[in-house]
Amino acid sequence: MTQHLAAPDHPSSDTRTGWWRDAVIYQVYPRSFADANGDGMGDLEGVRSRLPYLEELGVDAVWLSPFYASPQADAGYDVADYRAIDPMFGTLLDADALIRDAHELGLRIIVDLVPNHSSDQHEWFKRALKEGPGSPLRARYHFRPGKGENGELPPNDWESIFGGPAWTRVADGEWYLHLFAPEQPDFNWEHPAVADEFRSILRFWLDMGVDGFRVDVAHGLVKAAGLPDIGGSDQLKLLGNDVMPFFDQDGVHEIYRSWRAILDEYDGERIAVAEAWTPTVERTADYVRPDELHQAFNFQYLGTHWDAAELREVIDVSLAAMRPVGAPATWVLSNHDVTRHATRFGNPAGLGTQLREPGDRELGLRRARAATLLMLALPGSAYVYQGEELGLPDVTDLPDEVRQDPSFFRAEGQDGFRDGCRVPIPWTREGSSYGFGSGGSWLPQPSSWAELSVEAQTGDPGSTLELYRAALATRREHPGLGAGSDVTWLDAPEGVLAFARDGFVCTANTTGEAVRIPAPGRVLLAGTPVTVTDGAVDLPADSTVWWTV
Template sequence: MNQQHPMDEPVALATTTREPTDWWRDAVIYQVYPRSFADSDGDGTGDLEGIRRRLPYLKGLGVDAVWLSPFYASPQADGGYDVADYRAVDPMYGTLLDADALITDAHALGLRIIVDLVPNHSSDQHEWFRRAVEEGPGSPLRDRYHFRPGKGVDGELPPNDWESVFGGPAWTRAADGAWFLHLFAPEQPDFNWEHPAVADEFRSILRFWLDMGVDGFRIDVAHGLVKAEGLPDLGGHDQLKLLGNDVTPFFDQDGVHEIYRTWRRILDEYDGERIFVAEAWTPTVERTANYVRPDELHQAFNFQYLSTPWDAAALRRIVDASLDAMRPVGAPATWVLSNHDVTRHATRFANPPGGTQIRTPGDRELGLRRARAATLLMLALPGSAYVYQGEELGLPDVTDLPDEARQDPSFFRAEGQDGFRDGCRVPIPWTRTGSSYGFGDGGSWLPQPDGWGELSVEAQTGVPGSTLELYRSALALRRAQPGLGAGGDPVWWDDVSEGVLAFERPGFACTVNVTGAPVRIPAPGTVLLASSPVEATDGEIELPGDTTVWWATA
């Protein structure tokens, strides 16, 4: 007997109610880049009110929480990651009242709100830094940043050989001759976390937003706050790359952990299971695990997984390594495929492996097929998963933005992160037509490509086989299937065929064909969901290339 199994019509399962405790261990968290999500006032820029109006969509998608990239007062030198006032909403996004309404409405829908915290650096327009520059040498405010004399006869050379993530020196010289450190753009001077006023300020900022009702914080550059004593040269080390694997004197220093222990004590004073999520680029998943020890943070992004190529052996190694590293500290693994800093995985998988910043569209059909399969694999693994806005529509990166439209600061500097992050930040399409495909009534701050409307929410809703319906089905099944997503569970691997990942969990199995050719394998159960159409015959299945299948096994 032959059975056809569409991609988006899952077998019905008994609905279960998730326990309210430890919600974050298996949560699916949706990242909103506010500037590009929804524009309520027609100025071409997304805002908090636009997000608030779209919360029912996110609830219907099936996510548990929403992470908002920065919406604080900022000159926008780096997309809001240059913060001038940590307690104010930038007027381009709205007001504190809009933030309060967003948090209130999200909670009414059963969604949690996580906000970005940017503690490694401020804007150069932050009051502290402006006064430090204006007051000149001897200003006590300079001690809250890293001001140093230069090298050379007249101090004309930077204090050390560190480079900015965005390219070029990590030092800029002030008008009075002193140099200040910025691991990112010159408009983002690094705080000196050895100064007690910096620690006091951020404890106050935490309480401000916790009192506003937020459910947690994603900590930007969580690995960068503490610098090695004396700010030594890199010397023979590789020059700085955000995705590098070299030990450096400015990233992943052990001193950051005492900061997070202090923060955790503050968080634990509040009810409702508030959480911390670390953006911590570290050499190994074992080093990442240090950030999520029981008295520190709750989760840390798994960038090693994001960087893994579409290869069965490599994927199996990083899954095992991630679970093994998190188990001793009692933290869940996290899984992520896209975010606002890297090429969307629908484009990354359309190109040869080897980077997170891709400049060509590649094979769009291949990339989307692999992206759908990779998503089902990610959502089947134990732990928490992160979804970046628009990936549920199968959006590719926009790789042909005109130079005059780009705003990524690293685009205007040499090397660094390559300067192509704008491609994953193009405003998302909601409708088939309109000046900005439903994003707003006044165009969009980055140009949307022709044909964007056919990838829109409107175009995909209710359409069998669409990527949006695949996500909706997968998230509904993940919530309904007992134990699926649970943070501490192991996976049991099955060796079925070369190039095929196959693993089991209680009552569930997942098979992934990462090759480009179909493979016939035994069917481990009843098909729940597939990323491409599949056919099961007499206890076997023809598993197409670049396809993932979920199974009920009990």
């Protein structure tokens, strides 16, 4: 039975207008953050118990990956009931307590919304299978007859993001579309009942007090008319920029305009964030026009190599694309779908966002720290993925028998190595799961993570955790950080980025050697110690320095 709870108050410590414009938002992957009941799986009560840590870290909001009722075929991105909590994570009362505690600490809560597809265990889909061809419930999904003499071939040539055909045939001979796993049938957003249902779901969680939504596969809801063949044989990728008939169709924007109207009805500046993989940054900007969503992830930035020229180009393009629509740029380096940047930057450029090699750990961490300071110096909002503040690398040697990423079990498709960035994070030096919980962890943690734990790094001025804490505190206090939409580029040697903002300068050396430049001011924060001598400074290799001027 659905529990109806009074909406908690919203954070009173933050009265800024447009709080999301320069917010630092921390992504919690609930199953891997903290386990309160000792079953080896993270839960909402575990997240709630660690909220003071996030407040001390200095973030503004917490984004929670899915915790809805789900068979967990794709780590909760296959939702069976959008108004219920999966028992593995807790109850609606736990969610209510989490939201209330977060607001008391001045933290906002953003929840994942999965509107492109449901679980095959969703009541609508189960009834659609039972009622058969031509039924009203089947019209809420994409059911089609097959091709071939006996309908034995899929309706078109679309491939699943996870590998293999994007169609599965059911017992009565019809096929249904699933751009992801077969357990994730795509909704038909041309059906008015689908739109009505999600408007209701939005209101349910807004009434619960959430501050916003991260919209999963925001670019995928509308498919091209007639579901045309692609005609190519290249494996399709979620994390790519190709033009596809099932992604980034113009019809999605009507949906988001209707959602924005709902968000604007509520007090406290509720927001929505698009996970939209588009061919260009300019196409991404369409999702954040004034009457649509508030933010969109900048995946072009995430995929940029640690190279000054490439970074400057994507920064310029991103800021220029967002300026006409009046939206903030967003910056992100890691999330639950890609290799952690501490590992990505330790491997040769060009290997993409899914890696199978650990790379040069020391180099990767040094570059990751520098890249974080660069990101946090840019105008707009920044996203931090749980554990990156500890400098965690990807776990690249997980045994096959413990992997749970659905794409790992299918041919090709997204490489199937996302489990490596989802290993539960370490809190203490000792224990079966380094403080994650009393009952071990659902994915094994490396023994080396004891010294990467929160306990081990707290109070160590050279640790990555303390660097994040210092950077986030400085970002809140300095007027030249966060808000705004422009940077002023300064002359710098090849391989070095230097830009100015209000009373602030950021310098980033992306080369493997120290580079001498005139000191632009007084050192505000540095990821690697620097010394100013006679008005000059040797920027260490792969380092970023913040200056006040």
